[in-house]
Amino acid sequence: MSDTVSRRSALWLLGGAVTVAAAATGWSARPAGAAGTRAPATGSAAAPAASPRVESLIRRLTLDEKLTFLHGADDPHSLGQAGYVPGVPRLGIPPLRLADGPAGVRVTKHATALPAPVLLASAFDPALAREYGEVIGREGRALGQDVLLSPMVNLIRTPYAGRNFETFSEDPLLSADLVAEEVSGIQAQGLIATVKHFALNNQEKERMSIDVRADERTLHEAELRGFEAAVAARAGAVMGAYNKVNGTYACENADLLTGVLREAWGFDGWVMTDWFAAHSTVASIKAGLDMEMPDGTYFGAALKAAVRDGSVPRALVDRSVRRVLTVMERFGLLDGSAPARPDRDPAAGARTALKVAKAGATLLRNERRALPLTGAAARSIAVIGPTGSLPFVSGGGSAHVVPDRAASPLDAIRERAGKGARVRHALGEDLFGRALPAGAVSPGADFEGQHVAAGATWTYDGTLTAAEADEWTLVIHYSGRERPVVLLDGTELFPLAPGYGEYFAGGLVSAAPDGLAVRRATVRLAAGPHTLKITAKGGADGQVFRLRRITGATRAADVAEAVRVARGAESVVLFAYEDATEGADRTTLALPGHQNALIDAVTAANSRTTVVLNTSSSTTMPWLERTAAVLQMYYPGQEGAAATAAVLFGDCDPGGRLTQSFPVSDERHPVAGDPRRYPGVDGVEEYSEGIHLGYRWYDRAGVAPLFPFGHGLSYTSFGYDDLSVRAEHGGLSVSFTVRNTGRRTGTTVAQVYVGRSPHLRLDQPERALAGYRRLELPPGGARRVTVTLPARALSSWDPARHGWVLGTGRRRVEVGASARDIRLTGHGEVRR
Numbered sequence: 015m016s017d018t019v020s021r022r023s024a025l026w027l028l029g030g031a032v033t034v035a036a037a038a039t040g041w042s043a044r045p046a047g048a049a050g051t052r053a054p055a056t057g058s059a060a061a062p063a064a065s066p067r068v069e070s071l072i073r074r075l076t077l078d079e080k081l082t083f084l085h086g087a088d089d090p091h092s093l094g095q096a097g098y099v100p101g102v103p104r105l106g107i108p109p110l111r112l113a114d115g116p117a118g119v120r121v122t123k124h125a126t127a128l129p130a131p132v133l134l135a136s137a138f139d140p141a142l143a144r145e146y147g148e149v150i151g152r153e154g155r156a157l158g159q160d161v162l163l164s165p166m167v168n169l170i171r172t173p174y175a176g177r178n179f180e181t182f183s184e185d186p187l188l189s190a191d192l193v194a195e196e197v198s199g200i201q202a203q204g205l206i207a208t209v210k211h212f213a214l215n216n217q218e219k220e221r222m223s224i225d226v227r228a229d230e231r232t233l234h235e236a237e238l239r240g241f242e243a244a245v246a247a248r249a250g251a252v253m254g255a256y257n258k259v260n261g262t263y264a265c266e267n268a269d270l271l272t273g274v275l276r277e278a279w280g281f282d283g284w285v286m287t288d289w290f291a292a293h294s295t296v297a298s299i300k301a302g303l304d305m306e307m308p309d310g311t312y313f314g315a316a317l318k319a320a321v322r323d324g325s326v327p328r329a330l331v332d333r334s335v336r337r338v339l340t341v342m343e344r345f346g347l348l349d350g351s352a353p354a355r356p357d358r359d360p361a362a363g364a365r366t367a368l369k370v371a372k373a374g375a376t377l378l379r380n381e382r383r384a385l386p387l388t389g390a391a392a393r394s395i396a397v398i399g400p401t402g403s404l405p406f407v408s409g410g411g412s413a414h415v416v417p418d419r420a421a422s423p424l425d426a427i428r429e430r431a432g433k434g435a436r437v438r439h440a441l442g443e444d445l446f447g448r449a450l451p452a453g454a455v456s457p458g459a460d461f462e463g464q465h466v467a468a469g470a471t472w473t474y475d476g477t478l479t480a481a482e483a484d485e486w487t488l489v490i491h492y493s494g495r496e497r498p499v500v501l502l503d504g505t506e507l508f509p510l511a512p513g514y515g516e517y518f519a520g521g522l523v524s525a526a527p528d529g530l531a532v533r534r535a536t537v538r539l540a541a542g543p544h545t546l547k548i549t550a551k552g553g554a555d556g557q558v559f560r561l562r563r564i565t566g567a568t569r570a571a572d573v574a575e576a577v578r579v580a581r582g583a584e585s586v587v588l589f590a591y592e593d594a595t596e597g598a599d600r601t602t603l604a605l606p607g608h609q610n611a612l613i614d615a616v617t618a619a620n621s622r623t624t625v626v627l628n629t630s631s632s633t634t635m636p637w638l639e640r641t642a643a644v645l646q647m648y649y650p651g652q653e654g655a656a657a658t659a660a661v662l663f664g665d666c667d668p669g670g671r672l673t674q675s676f677p678v679s680d681e682r683h684p685v686a687g688d689p690r691r692y693p694g695v696d697g698v699e700e701y702s703e704g705i706h707l708g709y710r711w712y713d714r715a716g717v718a719p720l721f722p723f724g725h726g727l728s729y730t731s732f733g734y735d736d737l738s739v740r741a742e743h744g745g746l747s748v749s750f751t752v753r754n755t756g757r758r759t760g761t762t763v764a765q766v767y768v769g770r771s772p773h774l775r776l777d778q779p780e781r782a783l784a785g786y787r788r789l790e791l792p793p794g795g796a797r798r799v800t801v802t803l804p805a806r807a808l809s810s811w812d813p814a815r816h817g818w819v820l821g822t823g824r825r826r827v828e829v830g831a832s833a834r835d836i837r838l839t840g841h842g843e844v845r846r
Contacts, residue, residue, distance in 0.1 A: 085310035094122030126363030127417035136670035147199025167240035183673035184708030190243035210253035271302030371657030376670035384642035386664025396583035411596025447489035447562025494557030594630030724832035730756030739842035771821025
């Protein structure tokens with residue numbers, strides 16, 4: 015920014031240029047131009063007056079009462095939710111309960127466990143995103159909640175990010191469309207939505223401290239676009255991120271919290287921290303932070319002292335309280351006009367969960383029409399893999415939901431295959447270990463179910479003997495709050511993870527089928543005895559624990575059994591997994607454990623093998639060419655087994671398309687080979703790829719992905735023809751015909767990409783998604799489709815002007831089935 019233009023003046027100028035990202039494809043329920051057309055906030059301590067009711071309450075509240083709205087507290091009647099803000103009973107102001115909810119309402123009670131947001135996004139269907147939000151909104155209110163800490167709209171920038179499954183896409187336009195509709199669905203049910211994490215929280219590694227550096231254009235054109243759309247949809251709250259943004263913590267970053275969010279976009283809700291993301295009192299509230307969660311370290315007694323000594327004007331406290339109360343009033347929480355809390359409708363939630371899982375199921379490979387399973391292949395099936403017999407519902411951390419029910423894929427496949435079919439299962443890859451072999455430990459120790467009484471301490475001091483040198487994975491199962499301490503040759507095997515890592519374990523491998531908590535440690539053991547010491551405390555309620563092992567010998571036996579079962583079947587469905595969680599990034603794109611070796615062995619034994627992936631994000635597939643089919647199901651929610659079976663047997667078409675590019679290897683993706691891009695160097699991470707993220711980077715670098723953005727196969731085929739492009743209202747109207755050229759009803763997602771503007775002296779992507787349309791057509795059916803590309807979809811952020819500029823001139827327009835499967839190409843003239 016030039017020295018002659020102040021930050022505030024520049025933001026005022028760009029405010030009128032901002033339009034709704036969610037309107038880019040014509041899907042949004044909000045009119046184009048809704049964001050940024052509001053007059054910017056004055057920036058003074060005294061914010062514009064709210065309603066008479068809110069202003070009256072502010073005048074009557076004491077300072078101590080006001081501060082209770084600005085930080086979290088302990089809930090005397092907790093439902094296991096994430097946060098609580100006490101109300102003021104004497105003035106009739108109710109409390110607020112805040113629950114996590116990326117894939118369903120996370121409390122201790124049962125709720126509908128919806129598919130992960132990345133699976134929802136794979137449907138390319140904003141109307142479905144609204145329905146998804148409606149289910150969560152209705153259930154949140156039914157379960158006593160007032161605020162939902164969702165949706166997450168941070169872009170998928172690195173394939174290693176531990177929360178990629180909680181968000182939507184690497185593409186800013188698609189993410190913006192979906193978040194706007196999900197917010198609308200949540201809030202239509204009377205639950206306040208919180209869009210998160212503002213901003214640039216695109217990795218979990220060092221998330222509490224990493225300083226993320228991104229230039230102005232990258233911020234606005236990529237990361238901020240989804241947040242802008244959520245604001246346009248009138249999200250009631252925004253959650254600030256843990257990380258720093260360009261040198262300043264996000265939760266005390268005035269450029270973000272005041273400049274962009276309020277002055278440019280006209281946000282009128284409140285801003286809360288992520289949990290324990292506050293770092294200051296004075297700087298934070300002056301920057302525009304309104305609420306510290308989950309406690310009052312900085313916005314409790316410290317803020318009260320700052321008001322009394324004059325370092326924080328009382329008007330700033332009033333401003334934040336006004337923001338919270340204004341949203342509460344909007345949702346009918348101040349005058350009792352909020353609708354009565356509904357009863358849960360588990361059946362309706364289950365229907366939507368199944369619908370989303372089917373719509374987002376993404377078929378990546380299907381050689382020689384291996385799928386759907388028919389004839390002999392549908393009557394003789396080997397189901398292989400631990401997640402074939404265990405339901406994989408959700409990822410770990412704040413996205414984990416207690417489902418009403420969850421069947422296993424094995425059971426669903428057996429039911430769908432019907433009587434007379436032969437469906438056998440082999441474990442293939444052991445997750446939970448086997449009992450220690452007889453004679454491996456000193457006599458008298460019961461490691462298969464050692465009970466420790468309440469208040470007691472149980473100890474063992476003996477030896478563990480390995481018959482031969484091998485790699486051992488020792489697995490502890492335990493029921494108590496305090497995990498048993500296990501020392502092997504003096505080294506603690508299962509230390510507590512730092513911070514919240516101990517609580518944000520994965521959604522699958524951290525619990526045994528009987529509910530005991532599970533932790534693992536892998537070591538190389540030489541043949542012979544090793545010292546083993548165990549201390550287990552019963553605590554207040556007592557506990558039981560098991561110590562088990564997985565070795566090279568047990569793995570070999572599991573693979574041999576899987577090969578034997580595979581050879582005896584006409585077809586194989588092999589379930590592979592990767593268990594992601596909040597608080598930790600992946601260290602490789604390879605499947606964990608020895609699953610690659612298992613797939614190699616099984617595909618060698620039976621070439622009619624379909625691999626079903628329950629992974630959080632992209633994964634490498636060195637075995638791809640040896641498979642018959644690959645079906646990406648991510649974390650499919652409580653109805654995932656039924657949806658997977660429906661796709662495998664052809665009861666529905668696989669309707670999903672990739673919302674992220676899948677790399678060939680760990681060495682060939684946008685952040686590979688440059689530690690400054692990821693994970694950062696000396697606490698600083700640089701978005702040096704700029705606007706070229708995801709598929710845009712693959713185009714620019716000339717690198718072929720394993721599977722491109724937008725890719726997904728159908729059980730039928732589609733033809734595209736008769737492209738027409740014409741100028742319309744500063745944008746383009748793109749029309750074409752899509753025809754089902756196959757023999758069965760199927761789904762396609764027609765994607766419209768635009769090329770560079772010859773008139774912009776800005777770096778531009780080779781192609782950028784500008785519109786799309788999900789279509790279902792019967793055999794031989796055809797539909798004429800028109801996708802309107804508004805000016806915003808054809809604009810770029812100009813850092814010299816601090817605003818959006820229309821990319822005029824002759825623009826290439828491409829219509830295709832993915833970013834690398836272009837079926838039609840034309841040109842359109844973009845005029846002002």
